[in-house]
Amino acid sequence: MDLTVTTADLAAVAADAVRLVPGKLLDPVLAGLLLEAGPRGVVAAATDRDRAARLECPALVHTEGRVLVPAKPLAETLRALDLPQVRLVVEGSRLAIRAPGARFALPLLDADSHPGVASLPRVVGSVDASVLTSALGVVAATASRDDALPMFTGVRMRAEGDRLVVLASDRYRLAVASLPWEPTGEAFDAMIPATLLLEVARQAPDGAQVTLHADGDRVGLAWHHAVVTTSLLDAGFLHESKVSVSDVDTTVEVDADAMAGAVRRVSLYADTRGTLRLEVGDGEVWLRGADQQAGEAEESVKAEVSGGRTSPTFQSRFLVDALKAFAGRRVRIELQPGLRATVFRAADEDPTDLRYLVVPIMPRT
């Protein structure tokens, strides 16, 4: 293999591959990046058996070939170079990265023992990258990071006619959005690791279309010159219909940023559980926190209020996350009595119909 490539292009491809498939450190083959130089450029592929990624990069190929090299060292070397172009050439048992006055030589791993990257399942639809990215930024971040409960570490994606419903919950709160998409008509209902979707949201550029692929075992996402596939998580019982929102007795409309600022300040005085009380007044809501050690705080936020006077208690960090999802906008907060979920949604038109549900907790008496 012998090729010349724009350093930044191959650096981005190698870094993206490492981020999509963090790899198993214990197995050098699975920590490797498979590079295939062909007439159309170079294709980089990585897999940890669960996940797989394949990314294309234009290159001037002098001699075709196929090598497996340690992925992270390759990515780090390319990132550290501040030269416009770089040459990759196989020299004996090494892949040499050559630049004027410098040579970096990575050991070749056994490419033949690499399991390769499976092909994509069939297409189920496609969605605009910026719409998907915006929704996943909230929904995927709501999933749990606790691998001991894997069914809460995923995002459920479900086809519902011309809408794609994305949903995640860590049991304390639930975020659900409904996106416009172009379905092929195939059934689609998959639980996908949230960490992978957050990375896809980071990489898929605005303006691109992301195509979704699925069969019974695997799901894939593809955009521009990148493809990633993963095995599915168990969808379990995660479904928005599990949460009742039929009993709303109070509705509050506030500026999300103003309320987030007040929550941030009052939460400095939260008790050891980190809780705040939300009290609905006339034309305003009050946030109150009190702790034997820290003292007390209260702050009011202007609001349009209708209905009863339900006053739930929340963990302040969940309030912060819920309000952040509507940053720069007005948010409508629908309260239900007792410990039933509170719903946050945009007060104005929202093409993704994002709803953020937070479960209040029992106030201390």
Place this chain on the structure above:
Amino acid sequence: MDLTVTTADLAAVAADAVRLVPGKLLDPVLAGLLLEAGPRGVVAAATDRDRAARLECPALVHTEGRVLVPAKPLAETLRALDLPQVRLVVEGSRLAIRAPGARFALPLLDADSHPGVASLPRVVGSVDASVLTSALGVVAATASRDDALPMFTGVRMRAEGDRLVVLASDRYRLAVASLPWEPTGEAFDAMIPATLLLEVARQAPDGAQVTLHADGDRVGLAWHHAVVTTSLLDAGFLHESKVSVSDVDTTVEVDADAMAGAVRRVSLYADTRGTLRLEVGDGEVWLRGADQQAGEAEESVKAEVSGGRTSPTFQSRFLVDALKAFAGRRVRIELQPGLRATVFRAADEDPTDLRYLVVPIMPRT
């Protein structure tokens, strides 16, 4: 106590006090900030018995008074407020921070049990803040962070006529600078905690004069409206004369940033000890790294070379630190044979006469 103050001013004073005296969490009195409102404004004082700080803040005082409140909650509340002004008023057993539509109430601690802040020792001299800050940025960062060896966690400051010598070492490298200052003529030789000096360097504004104060037990630094004092560390044997630089046989002059970039790249291929070899050639130096797992790397940097061909091996992170101290400049590197120290200094005029010594390590055979 009752006063109105510019929020940003008091927020800065409270945050600076917390950073100068991080406080002992186990003792609420020492975790407190003493606020004294008088005719000239408000004075904030903190101490952990070893260190003490006193900072002045202009304020419109309605009623004078003296209170002790938890320092960090006060600093965090003031930082979180986005209002130009705020009112502090004692209400029963609370210090209330009042703003329109908001009230934050901190518990009052027992001000009478606070040990207070000792007065400054006598003046020994003064130094320009930007000169001191620039030298401490390198020298104080070279001190050890390992509290198990307290004599290496300090910076030795010593009067030598019209120069102030500052010196620190963590045993693997040593940084020493000689600053112009205005001495009073008093003897001055003190070992000061490096973390405190780094914080002073962060806070003392460019253009200010920092006055140094000392007696046999304590040292103090004062600028603008801020004063900090600390008890001394044991100066021990830390002295620049302990390191011999009499045997230089090779001198290399390079662009510090170009060499730092090469070190960063080649160090990706360093062995498990993180070492690189520096080889002096004709009109260039080569950096070489090799590891059984990572592969090999070599990169050359243009250099003016004179003298022998000594080729020492370094831990790459110490090379990075040494070169960072001369960022944006050309650096002269003086090599001695064997495991004797290598000296880095500016190739051009340097008013602080900064020298950075790194001890090579034994190459693996």
